Amino acid sequence: MRVADSWKDYQVIATGDGEKLESWAGITLLRPDPQVIWHKKRDLKKGVDAFYTRKDGGGLWHYNKQIPDQWTIGWKDLKFVVKPMGFKHTGIFPEQACNWEMMSKLVKESGRQIKVLNLFAYTGGASVALSHAGASVTHVDASKGMVERAKENAKLNGISNIRFIVDDCQKFIEREIRRGNSYDAIIMDPPSYGRGPSGEMWKLEDNLADFVELCKKVLSDKPLFVLINSYTTGLQPTVIANILKSVFGNDNVEADEIGLPSGEGLVLPCGATGVKIWKN
Numbered sequence: 001m002r003v004a005d006s007w008k009d010y011q012v013i014a015t016g017d018g019e020k021l022e023s024w025a026g027i028t029l030l031r032p033d034p035q036v037i038w039h040k041k042r043d044l045k046k047g048v049d050a051f052y053t054r055k056d057g058g059g060l061w062h063y064n065k066q067i068p069d070q071w072t073i074g075w076k077d078l079k080f081v082v083k084p085m086g087f088k089h090t091g092i093f094p095e096q097a098c099n100w101e102m103m104s105k106l107v108k109e110s111g112r113q114i115k116v117l118n119l120f121a122y123t124g125g126a127s128v129a130l131s132h133a134g135a136s137v138t139h140v141d142a143s144k145g146m147v148e149r150a151k152e153n154a155k156l157n158g159i160s161n162i163r164f165i166v167d168d169c170q171k172f173i174e175r176e177i178r179r180g181n182s183y184d185a186i187i188m189d190p191p192s193y194g195r196g197p198s199g200e201m202w203k204l205e206d207n208l209a210d211f212v213e214l215c216k217k218v219l220s221d222k223p224l225f226v227l228i229n230s231y232t233t234g235l236q237p238t239v240i241a242n243i244l245k246s247v248f249g250n251d252n253v254e255a256d257e258i259g260l261p262s263g264e265g266l267v268l269p270c271g272a273t274g275v276k277i278w279k280n
Helices: 094-110 125-132 144-156 169-179 204-216 237-248
Strands: 010-016 019-024 027-032 050-055 058-063 071-075 078-082 115-119 136-141 163-166 185-188 193-195 201-203 225-230 253-261 267-277
Touching (some): 078 125, 078 144, 094 125, 094 253, 094 267, 115 125, 125 136, 136 144, 136 169, 169 204, 204 237, 225 237, 237 267
Parallel strands (some): 027 050, 115 185, 185 225
Antiparallel strands (some): 071 078, 253 267
């Protein structure tokens, strides 16, 4: 497992009975986590600033004290906006820092200008990190609200050269193929389920392999990496590795779980990641 242990402003304090207690730059949040099936060792709600409960297919934040509507959290030289949102999200997935670090290193060590395509790019953690590392980034997400948040994260870090696109990722790739555009690196974090602009059903298990094949058509003649991340429960890292190998070849493919350290000495599992790296 790869563990995102380079945070200073963020920490998983404790876990248990389907919940995780976190500190976000000193503000404590308690959120549900389906992976946490072990028992807690103490009352996680005691003294917490805010907690989230599920209700009727949705959920609700509860506040024990007044906290800002949004605030910032630092990772290395970068800052990101944190905001409690619907469906327990905060706008940042801290475990992704291990991917930001790895990809940034690849960009810096390449010794050339790298064009990165970030698909299902959410609030732009990877986009900001890779632009900061020197890459030229195109950021694509179907949610206008999430793209606006990504722009806010870029502005917070003095970054103005990310190309932001609000679009369905598959439709965007199809148009890029017709336009003859290409990229040296591709990142994707597709949802488990979703619908396209015309109501098309997306199911990761059924559509991911075809989508990766499609993305191959916009890869440059001198690629650097392709990274796939997934939060789909039950999708093993080996499955991601096998997709990457079947599309791009067996060499230099790595896949693993990613996770976060907790204050109890445990590691909280947070999904699976696979990457294909070209040695140029």
